[in-house]
Amino acid sequence: MTMTTRASECLMRMYTEDHHLEDYQGSIPRWCTGCGDNAILTAVQRLCRDEKLRPEKTVFVSGIGCSSRFPHYMKTYGFHGIHGRALPIAEGIRLARPDLHVFVNTGDGDCCSIGAAHWVHAIRYNMNLTVMVHDNHIYGLTKMQVSPTSPRGLRSKTTPHGADLEPLNPLSVTLGIQNVSFVAQAVDWIPELVYDIISRAFHHKGCSFVRIIQRCPEFLPELLAPWLSDPNRTLLLTHENGMRVSAALGKVYKNQREHDPSNIDHAREIASLKDLIPVGILYHNPAVPCYEDMRAIMPLRGPDLIQRGLEAEFDKFTIWPQEEAVRP
Amino acid sequence: MNAATALGRATDGGIANGAGAAKAAVTLSEHVIEIVSDSGEGAQRCGQSFGAIAARTGNGIWTVEIIPAEIQPPARSIAGASGNRIRIGSRRVTNGGNEADLVVAFNEQVLLGRVHERELKPGCIILLESMWRDHPDATIAAAYRETFDELVGDGYDVREIPMERECRALVSDPRRGKNMFALGMLCNIYSLDLQLARDQVAFTFGKKEEKVIKSNVALLEAGYEWAESRLDFKYHIPATRANEAQIVVNGNTALALGVLASGMEVCAMYPITPATSASHYLSEVFEKVGGVVHQAEDEIAACTFAIGASYAGKCAVTITSGPGFSLKQEALGLAVMCEIPLVVVDVQRGGPSTGQPTKAEQGDLLAACFGTHGDAPKVVMAVSSIEDCFYSIITARKIAETFNMVVVVLSDANLATSQQPFPRPIFNEAWLAPPVDQSPVPEGAKPYDWDPVTGIARRFVPGQLNGMHTLTGLAHDRLSRVAYDPETNEEGLRHRSLKLAALQKTLKTPTVFGGEEGDLLVIGWGSTQGAIEEAVERLRAEGRQVSSLNLRFLQPMPGGIKEILQRFKQVMTIETGWSDSPGDELINDSNRRLSALAMMLRARYLVDVDCWSEVRGQPVKPDTVYRVLSSKLVQGRR
Secondary structure, rough: OOOOOOOOHHOOOOOOOOOOOOEEOOOOOOOOOOOOOHHHHHHHHHHHHHHHOOHHHHHHHHHHHOOOHHHHOOOOOEEEEOOOOOOOHHHHHHHHHOOEEEEEEEEEEHHHHHHHHHHHHHHHHHHOOEEEEEEEEEEOOOOOOOOOOOOOOOOOOOOOOOOOOOOOOHHHHHHHOOOOEEEEEEEEEOOHHHHHHHHHHHHHHEEEEEEEEEOOOEEOOOOOOOHOHHHEEEEEEOOOOOOOOHHHHHOOOOEEEEOOOOOOHHHHHOOOOOOOEEEEEEEOOOOOOOHHOOOOOOOOOOOOHHHHHHHHHHHHEOOOOOOOOOOO | OOOOOOOOOOOOOOOOOOOOHHOEEEEOEEEEEEEOOOOOOHHHHHHHHHHHHHHHHEEEEEEEEEEOOOOOOOOOOHHHHHEEEEEEOOOOOOOOOOOOOEEEOOHHHHHHHHHHHEEEEEEEEEEOOOOOHHOOOHHHHHHHHHHHHHHHHHOOEEEOOHHHHHOOOOOOOHHHHHHHHHHHHHHHHHHHHHHHHHHHHHHHHOOOOOHHHHHHHHHHHHHHHHHHHEEEEEEEEEOOOOOOOOOEHHHHHHHHHHHHHOOOOOEEEEHHHHOOHHHHHHHHHHHHHOOOOEOOOOOOHHHHHHHHHHOOOOOOEEEHHHHHHHHHHHHHHHHHOOOOOOEEEEEEOOOOOEEEOOOOOOHHHHHHHHHHOOOOOOOEEEOHHHHHHHHHHHHHHHHHHHOEEEEEEEHHHHHOOOOOEEEEOOOOOHHOOOOOOOOOOOOOOOOOOOOOOOOOOOOOOOOOOOOOOOEEOEEEEOOOOEOOOHHHHHHHHHHHHHHHHHHHOOOOOOOOOOOEEEEEEEEEHHHHHHHHHHHHHHHHHOOOOOOEEEEEEOOOOOOOHHEEEEOEEEEEEEEEEOOOOOOOOOOOOOOOOHHHHHHHHHHHHOOOOEEEOOOOOOOOOOHHHHHHHHHHHHHHHH
């Protein structure tokens, strides 16, 4: 993730770098049986193991909602924050600590509703974060209120006569924001690709935005049934610079499209498909600069540097006691 | 004090025969001078330079910016006055003082604004640009003449000065040079050294080319000469040159310097008046010492970004004003709950809602102490002088990191733009934040190993081996696991609260200004300190048994305060936040809303604390405090 290795990091390699899945498993997940969050957790734990991420150098940041319980189930550092604000918290961590791996777990309500302003600006800052939007199209933790991605007509506790509005499309919105550098979509029922896509996101230096469409068996058990029963309604995006689909998977999901992730116009077309759910890398541009690299805190910031800076500022405003020293 | 009035009025500004050389300077102990113009005419620069020259001379000064609410208010409008108020004294000056003794105005409308706000002393000297008298636009000329006659009729000593005409002889665009002409006049009137003034002009325009400096110096000299030969009065305010280096900055610059000196690396902010100028200055200089000013997408993001940086080991600051402070409240609760150190600066302005963005008020004390939902103990400090703005940030960062707490520093619009010299700080490495702790956490240590007495727990920072845990805003146990049982919930609340008591034990009892006992104790916080102490000093010189107390720590309050309160027959607060007037028809003891500090003191100490407050958007004046205290003393005798 961090491209360079600092001398200080090398010196701190004091123990074995081999890790097992258990090294990343925190408390037992309390998500409902069949909840798509479980698939994401499993994929991420595997990724951490495969990438040999040091647990103490890894931070998962979340907001509020079912998705945001995620950090509790990891055995890394975690920050389960407040509703909608996972992204700015993660940005603060990223700016302060380029040596850490920072992941964000957020949901459709957390990211696209209460935290929508932060979402837009996080894409523009393009800080090196792996952002997973667990999109189950509903507010689950507060027990079934309509979310910005709920389909029109959905009956929920706050829309007993059906949701009035067309849903917001997180992919299209993200692809419309300046500085977007990585947009992908996964679905919880193809775990193999959940892993592959999050892995690609992790290796992208910049803000990688991964929307993961997931089932909510408690409140919307039937919502995604048409897609689950008909593999042809899932469109796998393949490309040498994107995803490669295994032979086994290709036999089930025959609806595939060669899509060059550097082509943002095609990415936008794919994002706005109505009946098909695209899965894969929609857009990838490794050349977008990261905000933290522009604003980097000096690695060598000793008391001398601060004193010199401070005295120089004091000099600008000082009245010296001796007449001859008056002239600034 | 107003010696010029006795000398009588003359036409065209001063003495028609130019007998200026004969005039003797009248010695004064202090004067309040205002210079007002339309926005963009440079009155603020004139005032600041004048203040700096006086400070270099060795006078005590306090300068206050006069700021219109709009960026480009219409020219010649009553609400458009832009400029500076400078109080100069022989001794150290601790506040903006009373009404002005002398005013320089570039047009009569902005001057009227100041008259309406009652900022001018009766009969004060007014040096008024005279170009409007014969303005080609008849309406303007008429307005000018009418105002002029009115002011003269009201007893003001109005001198018409052809500033524009005089400047035109030197520069092509007098609108942009008049301020230096005015500066020259003021330097002459107050017997300030011309060479010092030239140096100051050179310093002010230091970044510009030589030509610009030369032309401004010429204007300065012209103004100086004009006053010398054409005005029939001159003053001298004796000065004592300081024997140590002093720095002259406004409160917001001092706050920013404090951020540098505290060793913090991250300031996350969102633009808001009147706090933003602190971040402007910080943006210019922070990177030179490896710091970052991050302008976030909103106030909440600014606060949570700072929390993220603090969590990761670099204690951060977020700087805001009232409306922004309200928006941050939920995030502050998160920092309290997760025990993340954070410094929050609230440069208070008039409220509620958008209120009076450029005006001073002390309306946020209760929001700072109790604003967050649930029990969210935070440290609340108030700065009372420009020097305090600098040191308080250093202290705040230290407290935040020692106790893993949110520290709110309350400043206000008065201090934000006021300037006052203070001894140049001597750098101390102990001011700085320690490096991020990356040592392994001992086996078995818990993320919230609350000390049963102090409530303090060592914080684990990402990167520390064996310290992995998930912070949560949910109620949690010592292992940072989500906990819903009643015992654990109370345990967390208890320890977070205890930290305030632990801090309180380290605080010194504040020093009483005046005598240790007496008839009346007046308590204030923040920027009112100078005005209150000045009034108390005056009353004590008259033999009245009045003392005052300024509180820097509002939460927790230091020990020993109750004992102080009990030594006085009457206790009251003076604040610039709202309180109901006991004189209003419906108001009585059962419904009177008291000002914030009075409420807090009554609740804590069970002492009958009265309050007086005003919310005029201006700093409270020493004369006003004097009158209030005098009448309170009379009440007390009844």
